[in-house]
Amino acid sequence: MSDRYARQAILPEVGAAGQARLGAARVLVVGAGGLGCALLPYLAGAGVGRLTILDPDRVEEVNLHRQTLYRMSDIGRPKVQAARAALLALNPGVAVEALEASVDAVNAAPLVAQATVVIDAADSFAVTYILSDACQRAGTPLISASVVGLSGYVGAFCGGAPSYRAVFPELPRAAGSCAAAGVLGSAVAVLGALEAHLALALILKWQPPVLGRLIPVDFRSLHVGGFSFAQAREPAASALAFIAPSEVRSDDLVIDLRGAQEAPTPAFPNALRLSVESLEEEAPPRLPEAPRVVLCCRSGVRAWRAARALERQGRTQLALIALGP
Numbered sequence: 433m434s435d436r437y438a439r440q441a442i443l444p445e446v447g448a449a450g451q452a453r454l455g456a457a458r459v460l461v462v463g464a465g466g467l468g469c470a471l472l473p474y475l476a477g478a479g480v481g482r483l484t485i486l487d488p489d490r491v492e493e494v495n496l497h498r499q500t501l502y503r504m505s506d507i508g509r510p511k512v513q514a515a516r517a518a519l520l521a522l523n524p525g526v527a528v529e530a531l532e533a534s535v536d537a538v539n540a541a542p543l544v545a546q547a548t549v550v551i552d553a554a555d556s557f558a559v560t561y562i563l564s565d566a567c568q569r570a571g572t573p574l575i576s577a578s579v580v581g582l583s584g585y586v587g588a589f590c591g592g593a594p595s596y597r598a599v600f601p602e603l604p605r606a607a608g609s610c611a612a613a614g615v616l617g618s619a620v621a622v623l624g625a626l627e628a629h630l631a632l633a634l635i636l637k638w639q640p641p642v643l644g645r646l647i648p649v650d651f652r653s654l655h656v657g658g659f660s661f662a663q664a665r666e667p668a669a670s671a672l673a674f675i676a677p678s679e680v681r682s683d684d685l686v687i688d689l690r691g692a693q694e695a696p697t698p699a700f701p702n703a704l705r706l707s708v709e710s711l712e713e714e715a716p717p718r719l720p721e722a723p724r725v726v727l728c729c730r731s732g733v734r735a736w737r738a739a740r741a742l743e744r745q746g747r748t749q750l751a752l753i754a755l756g757p
Contacts, residue, residue: 436523437479450636451479457635458482460543462535462563463553464511465489466615467577469501470624471553471631476519476526478632483519484529486543487511487554498617534756535559536676540566549631552576553624557603558674558732558754564589564596565673568666573643575630577623581614582651586626587661588634593643597671598664603736619651672739674732675751685722687711689729689738690755699728699755708734712741724749730756 441451457480461468464487475483491499491506491514499511506514512530519528535543535554544550544566552563555578567574573591578584589596626647633642644662649655677699680686686703688695698705708729710717719725725747727735732754739750 436525440478445638446636453635453637454479454632455481457548458484458546459631459635460484460486460547460550461553462486462551462559463555464499464501464515465495465553465555466498466617466620467553467555467579467624467627468511468515469499470621471551471628472501472515472519473522474625474628475631476523476528478628479523480526480632480635482527482529484531484543484547485512485515486531486533486535487515488532488534498615498620500617500621535562536678537562537565537674538676538678541570544570544572547572549634550574551627551631553627555579556731556754557736558752560596561732562674567591568595568597573634575627575634577627579615579619579623582616582619583649584619584623584651585646585648586623586630587646588630588643591634591643594661594664595666598666599646599661601667601671602740603733605733605737616651619649622651623649672736672750672752675726675753677753677755679751680726680753681724683722684724684726684751685720686726686728687719687738689727689734694730695755699753703728706738708738708741711738716741716745724751726751726753728753728755730754 437451440446459475459480464485489511491502491509491511493507501518502514510532512532516528516530540562550563550567550572552560560576563574567590571591574589577586630642644660646659646661648657686700687706688698688703689708727738729735732752735752
Protein backbone atom coordinates (compact mmCIF):
# COMPACT_ATOMS: atom_id res chain seq x y z
CA MET A 433 0.00 0.00 0.00
CA SER A 434 1.27 3.48 -0.85
CA ASP A 435 2.65 5.63 1.97
CA ARG A 436 0.11 8.22 0.82
CA TYR A 437 -2.68 6.42 2.71
CA ALA A 438 -0.67 5.14 5.67
CA ARG A 439 -2.14 7.52 8.25
CA GLN A 440 -5.73 6.54 7.48
CA ALA A 441 -5.14 2.86 6.67
CA ILE A 442 -3.71 2.34 10.15
CA LEU A 443 -7.15 3.09 11.58
CA PRO A 444 -9.03 -0.10 12.46
CA GLU A 445 -12.08 1.47 10.80
CA VAL A 446 -10.18 1.58 7.49
CA GLY A 447 -7.35 -0.94 7.18
CA ALA A 448 -6.22 -2.56 3.94
CA ALA A 449 -9.71 -3.82 3.13
CA GLY A 450 -11.24 -0.40 3.64
CA GLN A 451 -8.57 1.24 1.53
CA ALA A 452 -9.37 -1.23 -1.24
CA ARG A 453 -13.06 -0.32 -0.99
CA LEU A 454 -12.18 3.36 -1.31
CA GLY A 455 -10.09 2.62 -4.38
CA ALA A 456 -12.94 0.73 -6.01
CA ALA A 457 -15.57 3.38 -5.22
CA ARG A 458 -17.15 5.70 -7.76
CA VAL A 459 -18.53 8.95 -6.34
CA LEU A 460 -20.70 11.37 -8.29
CA VAL A 461 -20.40 14.95 -7.02
CA VAL A 462 -23.01 17.36 -8.36
CA GLY A 463 -21.75 20.90 -7.83
CA ALA A 464 -18.22 22.29 -7.83
CA GLY A 465 -18.98 25.41 -5.82
CA GLY A 466 -18.36 26.02 -2.13
CA LEU A 467 -19.50 22.61 -0.88
CA GLY A 468 -17.85 20.77 -3.75
CA CYS A 469 -14.55 22.59 -3.31
CA ALA A 470 -14.53 21.64 0.37
CA LEU A 471 -15.36 17.95 -0.05
CA LEU A 472 -13.54 17.01 -3.24
CA PRO A 473 -9.96 17.28 -1.93
CA TYR A 474 -10.81 14.98 1.00
CA LEU A 475 -12.26 12.34 -1.31
CA ALA A 476 -9.30 12.54 -3.68
CA GLY A 477 -6.87 12.62 -0.77
CA ALA A 478 -8.49 9.53 0.77
CA GLY A 479 -7.98 7.60 -2.46
CA VAL A 480 -11.55 7.32 -3.76
CA GLY A 481 -10.94 5.61 -7.08
CA ARG A 482 -13.13 7.61 -9.44
CA LEU A 483 -14.73 11.02 -9.02
CA THR A 484 -17.26 12.39 -11.49
CA ILE A 485 -17.87 16.13 -11.09
CA LEU A 486 -20.87 17.83 -12.69
CA ASP A 487 -21.22 21.62 -12.83
CA PRO A 488 -22.11 24.04 -15.67
CA ASP A 489 -20.50 27.18 -14.22
CA ARG A 490 -17.24 29.02 -14.68
CA VAL A 491 -15.02 30.43 -11.94
CA GLU A 492 -15.76 34.03 -10.94
CA GLU A 493 -13.84 36.24 -8.56
CA VAL A 494 -16.88 36.41 -6.25
CA ASN A 495 -16.53 32.63 -5.74
CA LEU A 496 -12.99 32.71 -4.38
CA HIS A 497 -13.72 33.61 -0.74
CA ARG A 498 -15.27 30.18 -0.19
CA GLN A 499 -14.33 28.06 -3.23
CA THR A 500 -10.72 27.60 -2.24
CA LEU A 501 -9.96 24.88 -4.78
CA TYR A 502 -9.61 27.71 -7.32
CA ARG A 503 -7.04 30.45 -7.88
CA MET A 504 -7.15 33.88 -9.52
CA SER A 505 -5.68 32.28 -12.64
CA ASP A 506 -8.79 30.06 -12.88
CA ILE A 507 -11.23 32.97 -13.33
CA GLY A 508 -13.25 32.36 -16.49
CA ARG A 509 -12.34 28.68 -16.61
CA PRO A 510 -15.01 25.95 -16.29
CA LYS A 511 -15.17 24.97 -12.64
CA VAL A 512 -15.07 21.26 -13.39
CA GLN A 513 -11.87 21.62 -15.42
CA ALA A 514 -10.17 23.74 -12.77
CA ALA A 515 -11.30 21.31 -10.06
CA ARG A 516 -10.04 18.30 -12.02
CA ALA A 517 -6.61 19.87 -12.48
CA ALA A 518 -6.35 20.73 -8.77
CA LEU A 519 -7.42 17.23 -7.67
CA LEU A 520 -5.01 15.45 -10.00
CA ALA A 521 -2.21 17.69 -8.73
CA LEU A 522 -3.17 16.56 -5.23
CA ASN A 523 -3.46 12.86 -6.07
CA PRO A 524 -2.65 11.66 -9.60
CA GLY A 525 -3.69 8.15 -8.57
CA VAL A 526 -7.43 8.95 -8.75
CA ALA A 527 -9.52 9.19 -11.91
CA VAL A 528 -11.46 12.44 -12.25
CA GLU A 529 -14.17 12.93 -14.85
CA ALA A 530 -15.23 16.54 -15.44
CA LEU A 531 -18.69 17.13 -16.94
CA GLU A 532 -19.50 20.75 -17.74
CA ALA A 533 -23.27 20.32 -17.51
CA SER A 534 -26.29 20.63 -15.26
CA VAL A 535 -28.06 17.65 -13.76
CA ASP A 536 -31.65 17.19 -14.88
CA ALA A 537 -34.38 14.58 -14.85
CA VAL A 538 -33.00 13.01 -18.05
CA ASN A 539 -29.31 12.59 -17.26
CA ALA A 540 -29.66 11.95 -13.52
CA ALA A 541 -30.60 8.26 -13.82
CA PRO A 542 -27.60 7.11 -15.91
CA LEU A 543 -25.20 9.18 -13.81
CA VAL A 544 -26.57 7.77 -10.56
CA ALA A 545 -26.50 4.23 -11.94
CA GLN A 546 -22.70 4.38 -12.21
CA ALA A 547 -22.10 5.69 -8.68
CA THR A 548 -21.36 4.02 -5.37
CA VAL A 549 -22.41 7.22 -3.57
CA VAL A 550 -23.94 10.44 -4.89
CA ILE A 551 -23.12 13.77 -3.24
CA ASP A 552 -25.41 16.74 -3.74
CA ALA A 553 -23.26 19.86 -3.48
CA ALA A 554 -25.33 22.04 -5.81
CA ASP A 555 -27.33 23.89 -3.13
CA SER A 556 -30.41 23.85 -5.39
CA PHE A 557 -33.82 22.56 -4.34
CA ALA A 558 -34.60 21.27 -7.82
CA VAL A 559 -31.31 19.40 -8.10
CA THR A 560 -31.78 17.84 -4.66
CA TYR A 561 -35.24 16.49 -5.50
CA ILE A 562 -34.07 15.23 -8.91
CA LEU A 563 -31.10 13.42 -7.35
CA SER A 564 -33.19 12.05 -4.49
CA ASP A 565 -35.77 10.64 -6.89
CA ALA A 566 -33.06 9.02 -9.04
CA CYS A 567 -31.15 7.65 -6.02
CA GLN A 568 -34.32 6.28 -4.44
CA ARG A 569 -35.17 4.39 -7.63
CA ALA A 570 -31.62 3.07 -8.00
CA GLY A 571 -31.06 2.26 -4.30
CA THR A 572 -27.99 4.52 -4.26
CA PRO A 573 -27.05 6.51 -1.13
CA LEU A 574 -27.33 10.30 -1.42
CA ILE A 575 -25.43 12.78 0.74
CA SER A 576 -26.97 16.24 0.60
CA ALA A 577 -26.09 19.52 2.30
CA SER A 578 -27.21 23.11 2.17
CA VAL A 579 -25.91 26.29 3.76
CA VAL A 580 -27.19 29.86 3.56
CA GLY A 581 -26.07 32.63 5.85
CA LEU A 582 -24.87 31.09 9.10
CA SER A 583 -26.91 27.91 9.20
CA GLY A 584 -27.13 24.68 7.27
CA TYR A 585 -27.44 20.93 7.43
CA VAL A 586 -26.08 17.70 6.00
CA GLY A 587 -27.87 14.36 5.76
CA ALA A 588 -27.63 10.86 4.30
CA PHE A 589 -30.67 9.77 2.29
CA CYS A 590 -31.85 6.90 0.05
CA GLY A 591 -29.85 3.71 -0.40
CA GLY A 592 -32.22 1.92 1.98
CA ALA A 593 -32.97 5.01 4.08
CA PRO A 594 -35.90 7.38 3.50
CA SER A 595 -35.51 9.82 0.62
CA TYR A 596 -35.06 13.57 0.82
CA ARG A 597 -38.76 13.91 -0.01
CA ALA A 598 -39.68 11.87 3.07
CA VAL A 599 -37.89 14.39 5.32
CA PHE A 600 -38.68 17.55 3.32
CA PRO A 601 -42.01 16.89 1.57
CA GLU A 602 -42.54 20.60 0.88
CA LEU A 603 -40.34 23.42 -0.39
CA PRO A 604 -40.22 26.71 1.53
CA ARG A 605 -42.31 29.57 0.15
CA ALA A 606 -39.16 31.49 -0.74
CA ALA A 607 -35.69 30.34 -1.68
CA GLY A 608 -32.65 31.74 0.09
CA SER A 609 -29.43 32.07 -1.83
CA CYS A 610 -25.81 32.87 -1.13
CA ALA A 611 -26.08 35.92 -3.40
CA ALA A 612 -29.05 37.35 -1.48
CA ALA A 613 -28.45 36.14 2.10
CA GLY A 614 -24.67 35.88 2.10
CA VAL A 615 -22.55 32.99 3.28
CA LEU A 616 -19.36 32.53 5.29
CA GLY A 617 -16.65 30.45 3.66
CA SER A 618 -15.83 28.57 6.84
CA ALA A 619 -19.47 27.50 7.25
CA VAL A 620 -19.51 26.06 3.74
CA ALA A 621 -16.20 24.31 4.40
CA VAL A 622 -17.49 22.59 7.54
CA LEU A 623 -20.57 21.21 5.81
CA GLY A 624 -18.61 20.19 2.74
CA ALA A 625 -16.13 18.32 4.93
CA LEU A 626 -19.05 16.63 6.69
CA GLU A 627 -20.40 15.53 3.30
CA ALA A 628 -17.02 13.97 2.51
CA HIS A 629 -16.92 12.29 5.92
CA LEU A 630 -20.38 10.75 5.49
CA ALA A 631 -19.46 9.54 2.01
CA LEU A 632 -16.30 7.86 3.32
CA ALA A 633 -18.29 6.29 6.15
CA LEU A 634 -20.74 4.84 3.64
CA ILE A 635 -18.01 3.46 1.39
CA LEU A 636 -16.21 1.95 4.39
CA LYS A 637 -19.49 0.42 5.64
CA TRP A 638 -19.16 1.74 9.18
CA GLN A 639 -21.63 0.57 11.79
CA PRO A 640 -23.98 1.91 12.89
CA PRO A 641 -24.65 3.25 9.39
CA VAL A 642 -24.87 6.97 8.78
CA LEU A 643 -27.87 6.57 6.46
CA GLY A 644 -31.03 8.11 7.85
CA ARG A 645 -29.19 10.78 9.86
CA LEU A 646 -29.52 14.57 9.57
CA ILE A 647 -27.07 17.01 11.17
CA PRO A 648 -28.21 20.66 11.41
CA VAL A 649 -25.57 23.27 12.29
CA ASP A 650 -26.04 26.85 13.54
CA PHE A 651 -22.71 28.57 12.98
CA ARG A 652 -23.75 31.73 14.86
CA SER A 653 -24.50 29.93 18.14
CA LEU A 654 -22.12 27.03 17.44
CA HIS A 655 -24.94 24.57 18.05
CA VAL A 656 -24.68 21.20 16.30
CA GLY A 657 -27.75 18.96 16.36
CA GLY A 658 -28.56 15.58 14.94
CA PHE A 659 -31.42 13.15 14.66
CA SER A 660 -32.51 10.00 12.89
CA PHE A 661 -35.20 10.10 10.22
CA ALA A 662 -35.05 6.36 9.60
CA GLN A 663 -38.79 6.01 10.27
CA ALA A 664 -39.88 8.85 7.97
CA ARG A 665 -42.57 7.84 5.50
CA GLU A 666 -42.27 8.35 1.78
CA PRO A 667 -44.78 10.79 0.25
CA ALA A 668 -47.58 9.68 -2.06
CA ALA A 669 -46.75 8.41 -5.53
CA SER A 670 -48.21 11.62 -6.97
CA ALA A 671 -45.42 13.75 -5.48
CA LEU A 672 -44.48 16.75 -7.61
CA ALA A 673 -41.60 15.99 -9.94
CA PHE A 674 -39.11 18.18 -11.76
CA ILE A 675 -38.64 17.45 -15.45
CA ALA A 676 -36.06 18.58 -18.00
CA PRO A 677 -37.03 21.19 -20.62
CA SER A 678 -36.55 18.51 -23.28
CA GLU A 679 -39.38 16.51 -21.68
CA VAL A 680 -42.01 19.17 -22.40
CA ARG A 681 -44.63 17.80 -24.79
CA SER A 682 -46.44 19.62 -27.58
CA ASP A 683 -49.79 19.25 -25.79
CA ASP A 684 -48.54 20.58 -22.43
CA LEU A 685 -49.81 23.85 -21.06
CA VAL A 686 -46.61 25.64 -20.04
CA ILE A 687 -46.79 28.50 -17.54
CA ASP A 688 -43.73 30.71 -17.05
CA LEU A 689 -43.95 32.24 -13.57
CA ARG A 690 -41.11 34.71 -14.12
CA GLY A 691 -41.96 38.32 -14.81
CA ALA A 692 -40.97 40.07 -18.03
CA GLN A 693 -38.29 42.09 -16.22
CA GLU A 694 -36.75 38.90 -14.80
CA ALA A 695 -36.99 37.02 -18.08
CA PRO A 696 -37.85 39.13 -21.16
CA THR A 697 -38.20 35.99 -23.29
CA PRO A 698 -40.56 33.23 -22.10
CA ALA A 699 -39.07 29.81 -21.43
CA PHE A 700 -41.11 28.31 -24.29
CA PRO A 701 -42.66 30.07 -27.31
CA ASN A 702 -46.28 29.35 -26.38
CA ALA A 703 -45.91 29.68 -22.61
CA LEU A 704 -48.43 31.69 -20.61
CA ARG A 705 -46.94 34.41 -18.40
CA LEU A 706 -48.62 34.35 -14.98
CA SER A 707 -47.47 35.10 -11.44
CA VAL A 708 -47.60 32.53 -8.68
CA GLU A 709 -49.65 35.00 -6.63
CA SER A 710 -52.38 35.10 -9.27
CA LEU A 711 -52.68 31.31 -9.20
CA GLU A 712 -52.91 31.36 -5.40
CA GLU A 713 -55.81 33.84 -5.36
CA GLU A 714 -59.29 32.76 -4.31
CA ALA A 715 -60.48 33.46 -7.87
CA PRO A 716 -57.50 32.41 -10.02
CA PRO A 717 -57.46 32.90 -13.79
CA ARG A 718 -59.19 30.19 -15.81
CA LEU A 719 -56.59 28.08 -17.56
CA PRO A 720 -56.98 26.36 -20.94
CA GLU A 721 -57.58 22.65 -20.81
CA ALA A 722 -54.50 20.48 -21.36
CA PRO A 723 -53.41 16.95 -20.44
CA ARG A 724 -50.62 18.36 -18.27
CA VAL A 725 -49.59 21.70 -16.82
CA VAL A 726 -45.86 22.47 -16.68
CA LEU A 727 -44.80 25.26 -14.32
CA CYS A 728 -41.48 27.06 -14.77
CA CYS A 729 -39.45 29.47 -12.66
CA ARG A 730 -35.81 30.07 -11.83
CA SER A 731 -35.29 27.94 -8.71
CA GLY A 732 -38.39 25.75 -8.70
CA VAL A 733 -39.86 27.29 -5.54
CA ARG A 734 -42.53 29.38 -7.30
CA ALA A 735 -43.33 26.43 -9.57
CA TRP A 736 -43.87 24.25 -6.49
CA ARG A 737 -46.18 26.84 -4.89
CA ALA A 738 -48.14 27.21 -8.12
CA ALA A 739 -48.48 23.45 -8.46
CA ARG A 740 -49.87 23.15 -4.95
CA ALA A 741 -52.37 25.92 -5.76
CA LEU A 742 -53.46 24.09 -8.92
CA GLU A 743 -53.80 20.85 -6.98
CA ARG A 744 -56.26 22.59 -4.67
CA GLN A 745 -58.20 23.56 -7.81
CA GLY A 746 -58.41 19.94 -8.93
CA ARG A 747 -55.45 19.69 -11.34
CA THR A 748 -53.56 16.40 -10.99
CA GLN A 749 -51.20 16.21 -13.99
CA LEU A 750 -48.45 18.65 -13.08
CA ALA A 751 -44.71 18.96 -13.68
CA LEU A 752 -42.07 21.49 -12.64
CA ILE A 753 -39.04 23.01 -14.35
CA ALA A 754 -36.28 24.98 -12.63
CA LEU A 755 -34.70 27.12 -15.33
CA GLY A 756 -31.75 28.34 -13.28
CA PRO A 757 -30.03 31.72 -13.56
